[in-house]
Amino acid sequence: MKNARDKLSHPSLTQNKVGLVPKDYHGEMSTLCGGCGHDSISAAIASACYELSLEPHTIAKLSGIGCSSKTAAYFLKSAHALNSVHGRMPSVATGANLAARNMKYLGVSGDGDTCSIGLGQFIHGVRRGINMVYLCANNGIYGLTKGQFSATSSLGVTSKNGQTNPYVPIDPIILALEAGASFVARSFSGDKNQLVPLIKAAISHHGFAFIDIISPCVTFNNHASSDKSYGYVQDNQVYTASIQDYVESVPEIMAEQTPGRLTSVLLSNGEEIFLKAVSEDFDVYDKEKALQLMRSFSGKKEILTGLIYLEKHSHDMHQTLGTTLENLRDIDLSKLTLSELELKEINESFS
Amino acid sequence: MPKKSMLQDTDYYHQVIDCQWACPAHTPVPQYIRLIAEGKYTEAYLLNRDSNVFPGILGRVCDRPCEPACRRSRVEKEPVAICRLKRASADFKGDIAPFLPKIPKKKNDKIIALIGAGPACLTVANDLLPLGYQVEIFEREKNAGGAMRSQVPSFRLPRKVLDEEINTILDFGATVHYSAEVTSLKELLNRKKYSAVVIGTGAQIGKDLDLPGRKSAASWCHIAFNWLASVAFGHVKTVGKRVIVVGGGNTAMDCARTAKRLGATEVTIVAPERDIEMTASPWEIHDATKEGIIIKNLLLPQSFATQKNKTGLYFRELLSCYHQKRWDPQFAKAEPVFLPCDEVILAVGQRSNYGFIDEGSGVSFASNGLPVLGPHRFQSSNPKIFFAGDAALGPKNIISAVADGHEVALSIDLFLKGKSPSERPQAKLTMRSEVLGYLQLSYRSDYVEKDRQPVPEVPLDERFDCRDTEVEKGFTTKLAQEEAQRCLNCDVQTVFSHNACISCDACVDICPEACLSITPNQSHDNLQGLKAPLLSEDQILFIGEINKGRQLMIKDEDLCVHCGACAQRCPTGAWDMQLSRIDVAKAGCHE
Numbered sequence: 009m010k011n012a013r014d015k016l017s018h019p020s021l022t023q024n025k026v027g028l029v030p031k032d033y034h035g036e037m038s039t040l041c042g043g044c045g046h047d048s049i050s051a052a053i054a055s056a057c058y059e060l061s062l063e064p065h066t067i068a069k070l071s072g073i074g075c076s077s078k079t080a081a082y083f084l085k086s087a088h089a090l091n092s093v094h095g096r097m098p099s100v101a102t103g104a105n106l107a108a109r110n111m112k113y114l115g116v117s118g119d120g121d122t123c124s125i126g127l128g129q130f131i132h133g134v135r136r137g138i139n140m141v142y143l144c145a146n147n148g149i150y151g152l153t154k155g156q157f158s159a160t161s162s163l164g165v166t167s168k169n170g171q172t173n174p175y176v177p178i179d180p181i182i183l184a185l186e187a188g189a190s191f192v193a194r195s196f197s198g199d200k201n202q203l204v205p206l207i208k209a210a211i212s213h214h215g216f217a218f219i220d221i222i223s224p225c226v227t228f229n230n231h232a233s234s235d236k237s238y239g240y241v242q243d244n245q246v247y248t249a250s251i252q253d254y255v256e257s258v259p260e261i262m263a264e265q266t267p268g269r270l271t272s273v274l275l276s277n278g279e280e281i282f283l284k285a286v287s288e289d290f291d292v293y294d295k296e297k298a299l300q301l302m303r304s305f306s307g308k309k310e311i312l313t314g315l316i317y318l319e320k321h322s323h324d325m326h327q328t329l330g331t332t333l334e335n336l337r338d339i340d341l342s343k344l345t346l347s348e349l350e351l352k353e354i355n356e357s358f359s
Numbered sequence: 360m361p362k363k364s365m366l367q368d369t370d371y372y373h374q375v376i377d378c379q380w381a382c383p384a385h386t387p388v389p390q391y392i393r394l395i396a397e398g399k400y401t402e403a404y405l406l407n408r409d410s411n412v413f414p415g416i417l418g419r420v421c422d423r424p425c426e427p428a429c430r431r432s433r434v435e436k437e438p439v440a441i442c443r444l445k446r447a448s449a450d451f452k453g454d455i456a457p458f459l460p461k462i463p464k465k466k467n468d469k470i471i472a473l474i475g476a477g478p479a480c481l482t483v484a485n486d487l488l489p490l491g492y493q494v495e496i497f498e499r500e501k502n503a504g505g506a507m508r509s510q511v512p513s514f515r516l517p518r519k520v521l522d523e524e525i526n527t528i529l530d531f532g533a534t535v536h537y538s539a540e541v542t543s544l545k546e547l548l549n550r551k552k553y554s555a556v557v558i559g560t561g562a563q564i565g566k567d568l569d570l571p572g573r574k575s576a577a578s579w580c581h582i583a584f585n586w587l588a589s590v591a592f593g594h595v596k597t598v599g600k601r602v603i604v605v606g607g608g609n610t611a612m613d614c615a616r617t618a619k620r621l622g623a624t625e626v627t628i629v630a631p632e633r634d635i636e637m638t639a640s641p642w643e644i645h646d647a648t649k650e651g652i653i654i655k656n657l658l659l660p661q662s663f664a665t666q667k668n669k670t671g672l673y674f675r676e677l678l679s680c681y682h683q684k685r686w687d688p689q690f691a692k693a694e695p696v697f698l699p700c701d702e703v704i705l706a707v708g709q710r711s712n713y714g715f716i717d718e719g720s721g722v723s724f725a726s727n728g729l730p731v732l733g734p735h736r737f738q739s740s741n742p743k744i745f746f747a748g749d750a751a752l753g754p755k756n757i758i759s760a761v762a763d764g765h766e767v768a769l770s771i772d773l774f775l776k777g778k779s780p781s782e783r784p785q786a787k788l789t790m791r792s793e794v795l796g797y798l799q800l801s802y803r804s805d806y807v808e809k810d811r812q813p814v815p816e817v818p819l820d821e822r823f824d825c826r827d828t829e830v831e832k833g834f835t836t837k838l839a840q841e842e843a844q845r846c847l848n849c850d851v852q853t854v855f856s857h858n859a860c861i862s863c864d865a866c867v868d869i870c871p872e873a874c875l876s877i878t879p880n881q882s883h884d885n886l887q888g889l890k891a892p893l894l895s896e897d898q899i900l901f902i903g904e905i906n907k908g909r910q911l912m913i914k915d916e917d918l919c920v921h922c923g924a925c926a927q928r929c930p931t932g933a934w935d936m937q938l939s940r941i942d943v944a945k946a947g948c949h950e
Binding site: 019 | 434804805806808861862863864865867868869871872873888890891892894906909918920922924927928929930931
């Protein structure tokens, strides 16, 4: 079947602006369980990059350890990738981004990588404002080690083997908001209509973009008492706003076509998404309200999904540090170090 | 709009198997191709024989409606060489005698008269003899075979192959009266011997062109049907150096290639249609042009040269000859074109001769000249008289005559057992899962990227000396097995259980041809949100409600390569790959 996927593609799926077809954004055949939510996320990333006409070689995929982190192999075969140490992906991303600021960084991580072993790394990655997309494939379980509770498992849920979780969960969305992420969203792997535009928006965003994606584990966490199963999320998914469309800098055309209920959200690269707010007082730019909203949903049956917060004037690590606009890796060594004469002058100034 | 289905029934699955659906006799193509891939030629031959009766003959000269329908031609360019694989099963088969139907020694008291020993009546005999019927065949020629013998040139179909497959049927115990043309149907009926009569006399009158000078050209202008028969039976052995064949069908190609073998050096086919409008099969046009035959299009014959010592045809140039598929010649404003030649062959169509069907035999004819065949399939207004093949529905091809033969045999069997021929047994569908386990299928599901294998041929400089030299040598076993791997196994069906689906998207994401979509539940007439737009109006769509009716699972069957990826990635077994076998109803199957 891998065979067919590599060789065929539907004739109507045409080339995008850089001359690539959807199959050029595929990766290796997934070795995850059939039906894993993570595979849907991989497919959503591939669709988003195809639709944005990104060239895979301008993208770096970074991951840690876990089922989710394996997925970096399953999309964008020809992009750069580093599968790092458990929970250390944000540090690797920091280094990579410092060296080559003009690339796109896609971090794929899971709830274990993000909220357990890599919690500190995650928080500091957000704090630094790395210009990256950080995707957390959140299945509320340690799937790779056979289904133990993770830090995002809800209080009181039972595992497949009947144990009850005695701990309160960590909500990575609240952590990301508190630590200063400038783009925060939650989605569901089974809802590509929402997920693909969100990923596109996150990629177009300048600054730290975080998307927590509920991604059911079909093998260990898709049972009746789970609150991260396909059935549960399908039944209980609610929206902050529905993303109507993603357009590339053609606001005047859209303004004619769209009624007043739509809110246009301008992304930092000049591109625009349209949100149809579910509640009238929802304001995607208000961090305090976003935090209140998220807290109000903790312990609720419903799962709030959609774009939760967007910072109007976001900035990234390089702006904070005042680094050069060029990729550091591209700057000649002679420019980065002092010449013998300059060094001599400095030394002599102390004498 | 595409045909849509919420239910998967026999017809739905049958249509997925494009080749089998397109074959008038519904030969289970993928099944025999798999047997060939396994080197089981005898089994492949016998499976073929069940439905098309003449695998060796049809493996050479079939009109192959299966091939343009082949899914492979939509997924890439060239269809699987289905027809030539059929021939391979005939070429490499072992002894089939032990596996042929057993003919009961004790006969029932019904004798069936078959008029014409062509493919239609031979098929009727093939189907009825094993059921205990007796058949008597009346043939006007000295050999059986009908148009297969008189019209198909021997360089495409060797007599040996023809004799072998016809004799298989005759050896079932058919009584054949050779050189016994039936001139009066009434007289035959008056013998009171026959429980039913089948008219399978074909379309044996070649059409003529009533043009000025036709009479004076009688010695050098022939009608294709008669001319090909005269060549086949050895009455005509030579032809002039320059030959013009008028017509754009397969018969014209056969005439031209035959003329080439009788000594013509300059053979031209002249057709009023554009090249792409010609009714000849593309491969027959290709074979003819390869042999140096020139095809001239958009010329309509006007008159024959009548001057002494001048032979040839006058034509007028056309701009077009069809308007919205109807004959409507538009002439170019140009001088008539004269094409000199020594002989002309008119291959401009043929029709049936019903002269022997006398008044009072109870057979009615419609205004188009064809017999009225009532709701009871192929049964005429005289319930004892049935029509099959070209005599029934007008000129078609061998495989259609075979298909008609099966239908008539079933109708006769039902009729003589006191049942209504219109209450036919349903096609039988059997299904079996091919999923062995995780990532394991019991058929070869990987996509073999390979171009269609050309059939080896006798070199051009060796093929014209003897008219009987068969041009195509046929596949070797190696080539046949390689070609067989191009088959996409369309009979291994994707079967969906909507109750099991958890709408996880795994199948949608993995499908290499974007066949699958999960969309919000919506109107079936104007489906939105498909992964890829529908390319074909004719292809069927599967639609199933999932996720408590909130969503639809949609499958566009058009480009599915039956790779089984959906079933392999499905966590709940909602998609299953099931081998389907569709057996259309045949005589005797209802017992």
